[in-house]
Amino acid sequence: MAEGSAGGGDTGATGPAPRDLSAEDLTARARIRDAALDLFAEHGVRGTTIRGVAAAAGVSPGLVQHHFGSKEGLRKACDEHAWDILRTNKFKALEGGMDDPQFMATAMATSLRMQRYMARALVDGSPGAAALFDEAVTMTEAILQEPWPGMNKPNTSDVHAYAATVVALVSGVMVLHEHLSRVLGANTLTVEGYPRMAKAMVEILADDLLTPELIEGTLAALRKAADRADTGGDGGA
Amino acid sequence: MAEGSAGGGDTGATGPAPRDLSAEDLTARARIRDAALDLFAEHGVRGTTIRGVAAAAGVSPGLVQHHFGSKEGLRKACDEHAWDILRTNKFKALEGGMDDPQFMATAMATSLRMQRYMARALVDGSPGAAALFDEAVTMTEAILQEPWPGMNKPNTSDVHAYAATVVALVSGVMVLHEHLSRVLGANTLTVEGYPRMAKAMVEILADDLLTPELIEGTLAALRKAADRADTGGDGGA
DNA sequence: TTGGAAGCTGAACATTTGTATTGGGCGGCG
DNA sequence: CGCCGCCCAATACAAATGTTCAGCTTCCAA
Numbered sequence: 001m002a003e004g005s006a007g008g009g010d011t012g013a014t015g016p017a018p019r020d021l022s023a024e025d026l027t028a029r030a031r032i033r034d035a036a037l038d039l040f041a042e043h044g045v046r047g048t049t050i051r052g053v054a055a056a057a058g059v060s061p062g063l064v065q066h067h068f069g070s071k072e073g074l075r076k077a078c079d080e081h082a083w084d085i086l087r088t089n090k091f092k093a094l095e096g097g098m099d100d101p102q103f104m105a106t107a108m109a110t111s112l113r114m115q116r117y118m119a120r121a122l123v124d125g126s127p128g129a130a131a132l133f134d135e136a137v138t139m140t141e142a143i144l145q146e147p148w149p150g151m152n153k154p155n156t157s158d159v160h161a162y163a164a165t166v167v168a169l170v171s172g173v174m175v176l177h178e179h180l181s182r183v184l185g186a187n188t189l190t191v192e193g194y195p196r197m198a199k200a201m202v203e204i205l206a207d208d209l210l211t212p213e214l215i216e217g218t219l220a221a222l223r224k225a226a227d228r229a230d231t232g233g234d235g236g237a
Numbered sequence: 238m239a240e241g242s243a244g245g246g247d248t249g250a251t252g253p254a255p256r257d258l259s260a261e262d263l264t265a266r267a268r269i270r271d272a273a274l275d276l277f278a279e280h281g282v283r284g285t286t287i288r289g290v291a292a293a294a295g296v297s298p299g300l301v302q303h304h305f306g307s308k309e310g311l312r313k314a315c316d317e318h319a320w321d322i323l324r325t326n327k328f329k330a331l332e333g334g335m336d337d338p339q340f341m342a343t344a345m346a347t348s349l350r351m352q353r354y355m356a357r358a359l360v361d362g363s364p365g366a367a368a369l370f371d372e373a374v375t376m377t378e379a380i381l382q383e384p385w386p387g388m389n390k391p392n393t394s395d396v397h398a399y400a401a402t403v404v405a406l407v408s409g410v411m412v413l414h415e416h417l418s419r420v421l422g423a424n425t426l427t428v429e430g431y432p433r434m435a436k437a438m439v440e441i442l443a444d445d446l447l448t449p450e451l452i453e454g455t456l457a458a459l460r461k462a463a464d465r466a467d468t469g470g471d472g473g474a
Numbered sequence: 475t476t477g478g479a480a481g482c483t484g485a486a487c488a489t490t491t492g493t494a495t496t497g498g499g500c501g502g503c504g
Numbered sequence: 505c506g507c508c509g510c511c512c513a514a515t516a517c518a519a520a521t522g523t524t525c526a527g528c529t530t531c532c533a534a
Contacts, residue, residue, distance in 0.1 A: 028481075044360075046283040049521060060483045065523065067481090122416060123281075123360045133416045150451030156440045158433065164420040165410065165437035172409015173402065176359060179370045183401040195463035196395065199456060200402035203393045205441070206452045214387030215443045219436060226432035265511075286491060297513045302493065304511095 079128030119174035316365030356411035
């Protein structure tokens with residue numbers, strides 16, 4: 001996304017209110033977008049007001065309109081920006097920039113912010129988030145069929161549903177980060193809380209939590225339920 | 238919840254618009270609550286208007302106000318009703334009423350409806366949903382420490398995080414049912430789509446998707462990240 | 475230097491939306 | 505039979521909110 005020609009800094013004419021330190025050097029347009037990103041992520045699109053975004057960015061409500069035309073335009077800009085960041089970070093990570101700790105630190109910081117936005121956008125019905133979800137499913141499905149080093153081939157007859165469910169599981173902990181953080185007593189979207197949750201997730205995947213008998217029994221019951229649904233019956237699941 | 242004395246049926250004065258068949262015999266109060274339940278689940282609390290609820294229930298907006306006082310009151314009533322239904326169904330299921338297929342069918346139908354509402358309520362910031370989440374974590378933690386028949390003890394040093402993450406994973410697929418349904422081409426909240434997703438979920442839990450080496454490597458990396466976070470460093474996760 | 479374009483502000487406007495109020499119709503009860 | 509209480513509809517009101525607009529300031533270019 002082009003950021004415009006980014007004309008000079010503060011005018012200082014009417015006394016600029018004390019602003020966020022880290023956001024001081026950003027274009028007003030970028031500041032508005034970042035503020036919207038955070039507010040959308042926290043309260044949803046409908047729960048966020050233009051005036052609230054303007055106040056958080058330290059600008060007037062009119063300027064939001066001026067730059068993004070409408071609230072929908074602002075949301076679209078947030079979608080695209082989050083998409084770009086996530087895409088860029090993914091590529092850089094795959095290219096093996098992970099050995100630079102400084103890069104990883106800042107990358108994770110911005111990436112988690114965008115992931116938080118996208119998680120909320122998934123529930124808010126954003127087209128961009130839905131597209132990202134679909135892409136993640138496609139990519140996961142490809143990986144499952146041609147497993148990466150360190151991975152085994154999944155034991156299933158329905159790779160598509162398997163991949164979709166994996167993506168939903170991973171996305172789900174992002175969407176529910178608020179509750180997870182409350183229960184764990186640490187924000188799972190920061191380095192304080194994330195490792196603890198990730199460890200639990202790996203353990204859950206690695207564990208043989210269910211006995212083979214229970215697994216087989218459950219799968220058999222599900223098969224029966226699916227059959228009943230197919231044949232038109234309305235039996236319970 | 239008391240449903241009031243359910244005074245007589247339609248007045249027929251202004252010609253009652255054609256209503257839902259199954260909802261015909263319900264009190265206006267119950268119809269309003271059910272309509273709100275569905276609309277809240279689909280569009281969120283903020284995305285739902287009193288007038289929309291009234292129209293869906295086939296009553297006037299004033300009546301909503303009359304019965305529930307305010308929008309917040311309506312949401313509270315929805316919370317309590319969903320809570321009651323889920324709690325009741327859980328007890329009945331545990332008491333072994335599962336062998337009656339007719340009961341199971343209707344129980345699943347209402348239960349899935351309430352689960353859908355609760356899933357959205359989790360994101361909308363409803364106190365009731367948060368309480369339900371907490372209760373689920375507590376119960377899961379108890380089960381993990383004293384496993385039921387068919388289950389093994391989890392292999393972890395952090396049962397609390399383990400339980401919380403399990404609950405988040407299970408809730409997550411409910412919250413994201415819209416995207417899961419889109420990708421799978423069938424509503425995962427009905428008997429048509431649910432078994433397929435449940436099967437995938439069981440397979441994911443049962444699978445050894447990651448090799449022991451990768452698991453150990455990931456856990457080691459997470460330990461390092463957690464240590465760095467504890468000691469105040471800002472290293473990547 | 476000067477003209478225009480862009481950044482930006484503050485107030486005004488129209489719509490939506492939650493809420494309050496008034497009034498009518500119906501059944502139960504003295 | 506007549507009154508009262510409850511259920512319900514319709515209207516009115518006020519706050520919130522997305523959007524528009526006129527005007528000011530700053531910067532770049534000719």
